[in-house]
Amino acid sequence: MTRSTLRIGAGAGFSGDRIEPALDLIEHGGLDYLAFECLAERTIGLAQAARAADPQAGFDPLLETRMRRALPLAAPRGVRIVTNMGAANTLGAARKVTEIARELGLPGYRTAAVTGDDVLDLVLAGDYPLIDRPGTSRDLGDAIVSANAYLGAQGIVMALGQGADTVITGRVCDPALFLGPLAHELGWSFDDHAMMGQGTVIGHLLECAGQVCGGYFADPGVKDVPDLARLGFPYADVGRDGVAVLGKLAGSGGRIDTATVKEQLLYEILDPAAYLQADVSADFRHVRIEQAGQDRVRVSGGMGARAPDKLKVSIAYHDGYAGEGQISYAGPGATARGRLAIEIIRERLRIIGARVEELRCDLIGVDAVDRRGHGGDPAEVRVRIAARTPCAQSATMIGAEVEALYTNGPMGGGGVTRSVRKVLAVASTLIARDLIQPRVHLEIA
Amino acid sequence: MPGILREIAHVRTGDKGDISQIAVFALNDADYHRLLAAVTPERVAAHLPGLLPRLIRRYELPALGAINLVLEGALQGGVTRSLSLDAHGKTLGAQLLDLPLLPE
Numbered sequence: 001m002t003r004s005t006l007r008i009g010a011g012a013g014f015s016g017d018r019i020e021p022a023l024d025l026i027e028h029g030g031l032d033y034l035a036f037e038c039l040a041e042r043t044i045g046l047a048q049a050a051r052a053a054d055p056q057a058g059f060d061p062l063l064e065t066r067m068r069r070a071l072p073l074a075a076p077r078g079v080r081i082v083t084n085m086g087a088a089n090t091l092g093a094a095r096k097v098t099e100i101a102r103e104l105g106l107p108g109y110r111t112a113a114v115t116g117d118d119v120l121d122l123v124l125a126g127d128y129p130l131i132d133r134p135g136t137s138r139d140l141g142d143a144i145v146s147a148n149a150y151l152g153a154q155g156i157v158m159a160l161g162q163g164a165d166t167v168i169t170g171r172v173c174d175p176a177l178f179l180g181p182l183a184h185e186l187g188w189s190f191d192d193h194a195m196m197g198q199g200t201v202i203g204h205l206l207e208c209a210g211q212v213c214g215g216y217f218a219d220p221g222v223k224d225v226p227d228l229a230r231l232g233f234p235y236a237d238v239g240r241d242g243v244a245v246l247g248k249l250a251g252s253g254g255r256i257d258t259a260t261v262k263e264q265l266l267y268e269i270l271d272p273a274a275y276l277q278a279d280v281s282a283d284f285r286h287v288r289i290e291q292a293g294q295d296r297v298r299v300s301g302g303m304g305a306r307a308p309d310k311l312k313v314s315i316a317y318h319d320g321y322a323g324e325g326q327i328s329y330a331g332p333g334a335t336a337r338g339r340l341a342i343e344i345i346r347e348r349l350r351i352i353g354a355r356v357e358e359l360r361c362d363l364i365g366v367d368a369v370d371r372r373g374h375g376g377d378p379a380e381v382r383v384r385i386a387a388r389t390p391c392a393q394s395a396t397m398i399g400a401e402v403e404a405l406y407t408n409g410p411m412g413g414g415g416v417t418r419s420v421r422k423v424l425a426v427a428s429t430l431i432a433r434d435l436i437q438p439r440v441h442l443e444i445a
Numbered sequence: 446m447p448g449i450l451r452e453i454a455h456v457r458t459g460d461k462g463d464i465s466q467i468a469v470f471a472l473n474d475a476d477y478h479r480l481l482a483a484v485t486p487e488r489v490a491a492h493l494p495g496l497l498p499r500l501i502r503r504y505e506l507p508a509l510g511a512i513n514l515v516l517e518g519a520l521q522g523g524v525t526r527s528l529s530l531d532a533h534g535k536t537l538g539a540q541l542l543d544l545p546l547l548p549e
Contacts, residue, residue, distance in 0.1 A: 041524075042525050217457075259470070262468075262509050263468065264457075266457065267459045267468065268459030268466055269513070270461060270502075270513075271502075271504060272506055284506075285506060319525075368529075369536045371496040373494045384530060387528070388528060425526050
């Protein structure tokens with residue numbers, strides 16, 4: 001038995017997102033489902049490293065906080081939750097949610113873990129060409145930390161079919177967090193490429209949560225967004241035919257109109273005719289976006305073709321260290337003193353023999369992010385020296401030399417900060433989809 | 446005076462690995478042809494001389510009044526490896542907004 005419409009909301013657009021708009025949506029949104037998208041490309045590598053240090057860890061650090069606050073509101077209203085907060089420990093995350101459900105007095109609460117995305121063994125046993133840089137997976141050798149395939153929505157549909165109240169995944173395509181509930185509830189077939197394409201459009205519009213409501217949109221005087229401090233998160237009312245109407249809670253901040261929806265539609269897609277997902281090659285070229293009322297936008301016309309035969313796999317690997325130091329100069333001649341400081345640091349790093357693979361020197365406020373080459377003469381300038389190095393010792397030298405500018409550099413430098421971090425890089429490859437199968441594990445409180 | 450892009454368009458910038466993606470939208474559908482004329486890969490590359498992408502692809506989306514620019518190799522290795530202060534290249538689209546428009 002499938003229903004005729006479904007209301008699905010977005011609870012997070014990244015791991016560190018705000019929680020208040022999600023709680024408002026659960027409480028006042030009349031939702032059927034809420035999806036939290038919390039897994040950026042390199043987050044899973046960091047999570048894998050956390051799990052290596054503590055076998056109980058490796059899922060999203062905010063999972064516990066989010067679920068402790070969301071479950072008491074969602075469970076009595078029958079709002080089902082889908083999230084990729086499982087990261088590198090999906091089973092552990094499902095057990096944690098079940099533990100929370102027990103503590104909250106929700107006997108029988110069903111939490112499913114969808115696994116199968118972890119393909120580390122497959123990658124270590126094989127040799128796969130990398131798609132975004134020269135070389136193969138074997139070249140990365142012992143530096144490899146994790147390898148995760150982008151699964152589609154099928155595992156989520158399986159979990160919902162088993163009656164899960166919350167579904168936790170690791171790496172899945174972001175729109176699949178929304179496509180799964182839509183396919184399950186509205187009876188869409190995975191062979192129906194047009195519906196998979198339209199479902200992907202809806203998921204893509206919702207996956208960044210606040211962004212479609214006017215987050216990342218405001219440019220005062222040109223594109224104003226009301227009450228941005230109370231920015232709400234979006235929901236979509238979706239019919240069996242795939243036509244969606246996006247909306248947000250009355251009284252929440254932000255705006256949803258054709259401009260905010262268009263910006264989000266193209267956000268981080270490359271070829272609009274072929275947005276490659278595990279479930280479909282989605283075609284956004286003929287999407288229609290129409291105002292349907294105050295803060296309501298109708299979206300239709302997403303199309304699609306058969307999904308690629310191979311799934312994208314992200315491989316996280318250790319790639320040395322990054323060291324950084326910053327110092328500020330102000331007043332007349334600030335830029336010239338900043339440039340002198342940079343020259344001194346460049347030479348000193350050579351003198352002390354720091355092993356620097358790549359060095360970057362910026363004058364923040366002049367040439368750090370400006371690619372137009374305008375330059376300038378600001379009232380103050382911040383010097384930033386950053387380097388990638390093969391060892392922590394050399395990375396430490398970067399900040400140390402910047403700090404030494406206090407007594408060994410140009411006049412009037414102040415406010416030194418310094419840092420060292422391990423670099424966790426990500427490379428991508430493709431693996432045949434028949435080698436990768438989603439599995440569902442159900443935990444009951 | 447032909448003016449600058451900001452007067453007829455809005456933008457959003459994203460990233461995928463070492464690729465920067467800038468979507469440019471006409472504020473009014475009637476200005477879409479001016480957008481097409483002004484925002485060419487050649488003019489974008491000349492306007493952002495410090496960017497040095499390997500390749501700029503332009504996708505036209507007349508139904509949306511939009512252009513999608515895909516700038517390959519524009520992010521110094523991408524967010525995980527780049528030493529850039531703006532490793533995502535999130536500020537790039539805004540820097541395109543003072544691109545001069547062409548005379549009508």
